[in-house]
Amino acid sequence: xxxxxxxxxxxxxxxxxxxxxxxxxxxxxxxxxxxxxxxxxxxxxxxxxxxxxxxxxxxxxxxxxxxxxxxxxxxxxxxxxxxxxxxxxxxxxxxxxxxxxxxxxxxxxxxxxxxxx
Amino acid sequence: xxxxxxxxxxxxxxxxxxxxxxxxxxxxxxxxxxxxxxxxxxxxxxxxxxxxxxxxxxxxxxxxxxxxxxxxxxxxxxxxxxxxxxxxxxxxxxxxxxxxxxxxxxxxxxxxxx
Numbered sequence: 623x624x625x626x627x628x629x630x631x632x633x634x635x636x637x638x639x640x641x642x643x644x645x646x647x648x649x650x651x652x653x654x655x656x657x658x659x660x661x662x663x664x665x666x667x668x669x670x671x672x673x674x675x676x677x678x679x680x681x682x683x684x685x686x687x688x689x690x691x692x693x694x695x696x697x698x699x700x701x702x703x704x705x706x707x708x709x710x711x712x713x714x715x716x717x718x719x720x721x722x723x724x725x726x727x728x729x730x731x732x733x734x735x736x737x738x739x
Numbered sequence: 740x741x742x743x744x745x746x747x748x749x750x751x752x753x754x755x756x757x758x759x760x761x762x763x764x765x766x767x768x769x770x771x772x773x774x775x776x777x778x779x780x781x782x783x784x785x786x787x788x789x790x791x792x793x794x795x796x797x798x799x800x801x802x803x804x805x806x807x808x809x810x811x812x813x814x815x816x817x818x819x820x821x822x823x824x825x826x827x828x829x830x831x832x833x834x835x836x837x838x839x840x841x842x843x844x845x846x847x848x849x850x851x852x853x
Binding site (some may be wrong): 626640655657662663664665666667669670680714727728730732733 | 743745748760773775780782783784785829831837840841843844845846
């Protein structure tokens with residue numbers, strides 16, 4: 623089954639304790655992205671990756687890191703989490719970017735709810 | 740910079756009634772427009788998309804949306820709502836520069852009364 627898998631689904635941590643949220647897709651998608659969802663703000667893009675070893679900042683990258691060493695995986699790293707990073711996080715992937723005229727939609731994972739105390 | 744506005748944060752409709760969710764966008768070029776639905780505890784699922792051509796697009800689950808360039812709108816409609824349509828709905832505009840970057844609206848939460 624084609625899917626985007628995030629782990630964990632729920633995570634409670636304390637300020638400053640490094641954490642990683644994993645994301646894996648089995649569709650051989652080039653493009654992967656991380657979003658955070660906050661009430662009233664919709665989804666905001668954190669980072670995205672066009673392919674292996676190619677990553678770039680989205681709208682709200684501060685406090686986050688990503689890596690893309692393999693095509694299928696795109697982990698989100700919080701080196702020193704803070705309470706303002708408490709949010710619902712989504713990973714998404716698609717075949718290729720819109721700028722190439724492709725109309726491949728984004729496929730989303732089921733989300734990771736992170737609480738930083 | 741592009742932006743998406745969904746004016747209605749919450750909407751409640753009776754089962755069987757018609758539905759229209761509003762979406763207005765701001766974007767300099769021809770936009771790529773999307774509607775996604777999020778059920779509780781789930782990720783987002785694509786309902787429909789507009790890239791070009793016919794301005795009335797059909798999606799899954801009986802939804803449709805109409806692109807109106809003059810009004811910068813892309814409203815989502817359904818003639819008869821089912822209780823299972825209760826969810827949060829997001830409108831998004833795709834940026835035609837680099838990557839598959841979407842700008843999302845704040846979402847509209849739909850509640851369905853029996």
